[in-house]
Amino acid sequence: MSDVSQPAAHPPVTDWVNDFDHTDPQWTDDPFPIWKELRTASPVVHTERFLGCYMPTTYEAVREIANDTKHFSSRRIIVRDVRPEVARNAAPPITSDPPVHKPAKQLLLPPFTPDAMKKLEPRMRAICNELIDGFIADDKVDAAARYGKYIPVQAIAHMLGIPESDSDLFINWIHMILELGIKDENKLLEAVQEMSAYFRTHIEERRSKPTNDLISYLMNAKNKEGQPLEESHVLGSLRLLLIAGIDTTWSAIGSSLWHLARTPADRERLIAEPGLIPTAVEELLRAYSPVTMAREVVKETTISGCPVKAGNMVLLSFPAANRDPKMFPDADKVVIDRRENRHAAFGLGIHRCVGSNLARMEMQVALEERLKRIPDFRLDPAGTVTWSQGTVRGPRQLPFLLGKAM
């Protein structure tokens, strides 16, 4: 057994097709040519790293796996160096398989419908404008750290009924779970424990003073037998809602702004035709999909003709699927008015993202308000853009110069 307290160093990759590693700095920096190389080699590739892991490289292979819950379990959803015991009620429904998945999912769906999101939209516009007020007078800004990051945190804090001012606390937990946790089990466990303690306090408060938010909603929810949910289920789902919506949407907003900063023609078109923004958001979600999930192979099978053996993990790359030229003509080009777009940024099959309507609304509002008030911006040549590693990919540092170029 490896010592879980020691984060493992990964040797640099020299043979991507037989030894891929999604935590390699080259992948973090520019994964697109790597995916092309892998896809050209095979619809499914394998690495010995992470105790054995496959990666489907085509849209079709990704769809096959996402739809096959018999051979591919969600009990482990992050590809990591270690395979610790699976916790019960880790984070339903994302860590659940049928038949447990459906009731856990259905519970979460009603608060996230498009109609529910419409009611939240005015608050979102206010949040975006408060953030813009904070830097509009400056000539430069880090658009990831000062804009994209706080939009989803404040939105989900508002829905859960926890203080928006605790944002930095949430962001730190997520960093510990999604990034540091890949290589260091202890960081992950520490963050999970702190989150559970945090939510327990909020649950206690609501026992005497019920509120009209998602925490009370889950506390009062009943299972199929008409019984209240176990506390571990409530805590698991609360942790999931907090984790799942922040890094992801932050990344999506950041990548969108990064694209628009480098592509004045697209920016000008969206300013002239704001009605095109929802279509552009879909294309930006396709081209810069932030979320890569995982499955565990629980039974041997074949995918796109390739044998797949139990005991391995699967890196389920929706981002790579979305760059498959067989599915999307000009897959490596951002076509902001793309009409046919069956992108898989929010997943495929039963685990479709619960927050997709929220994320879409946040992205649309974030771009609309931002382009309205700051139409001219570009990358600061004196700064560096950095990208997050691992499960969620997006810019973490996004230095912009504001205003027209001299």
Next chain:
Amino acid sequence: MAERLRVHVDPDKCQGHARCKALAPELFELDEYGNAHEVGDGTVPPGLEDKAWLAKSNCPEIAIDVIEE
């Protein structure tokens, strides 16, 4: 005679991405969980044919049929 179109959502395939509702709100509605079904019997009123095809070609689950009658 001009052909008539009808849309149909396969409820076993729909996962609630809600793309159809965003692109063709006249033709699709959502239930309390956000899953889609066609409005009425799915008949596409004249002038909305384009939206029917658009909804179909943006459904990630390939859950929408456009039937030419």
